[in-house]
Amino acid sequence: MHSVKMKQVANLKCSVAVLIAIASVMILASTTSQAQHENVSARLVGTAAGTDAAPQVMIDNFVYSPVPLTVKAGTTVTGINPDDIPHTVDSAQGKFESAALDTDDKFEFRFTEAGEYPFYCRIHPKMTGKVIVQPQQLRKCSYLVLFPLTISAS
Numbered sequence: 001m002h003s004v005k006m007k008q009v010a011n012l013k014c015s016v017a018v019l020i021a022i023a024s025v026m027i028l029a030s031t032t033s034q035a036q037h038e039n040v041s042a043r044l045v046g047t048a049a050g051t052d053a054a055p056q057v058m059i060d061n062f063v064y065s066p067v068p069l070t071v072k073a074g075t076t077v078t079g080i081n082p083d084d085i086p087h088t089v090d091s092a093q094g095k096f097e098s099a100a101l102d103t104d105d106k107f108e109f110r111f112t113e114a115g116e117y118p119f120y121c122r123i124h125p126k127m128t129g130k131v132i133v134q135p136q137q138l139r140k141c142s143y144l145v146l147f148p149l150t151i152s153a154s
């Protein structure tokens, strides 16, 4: 009689452990896929709007703004000159060079690699600005892919 009771308790403990294990896997799976989903939608929103929301460098009264402009790699940045004096947007590293921009003229450049991109106006070299390009966040995503694989493998 005593041993039967012990066996039942042991079985109960085992089933509770299995239930907890299943529940944890389900919770992990749901949070993981939710996180992945958020990550994906964030990326889609970013891509749709040109990675960041159509960033612009405006020129006003001999000043670029914002300085620095920070964007994610793959972003196209538009330089706009609403000033009534011509200006240019020239890379200090020789990576891009605009024509002389008259009033409301635009210049676009797509930054594909992370780094710092100082630029200036070749008509007024004292005018300087900078674009900071950050790498795309791929690390977080690969963790999320690897994590469920580790669970199912163990």
Ligand SMILES: [Cu+2]
Binding pocket: 062, 086, 087, 088, 121, 122, 123, 124, 127
């Ligand atoms: Cu200028």
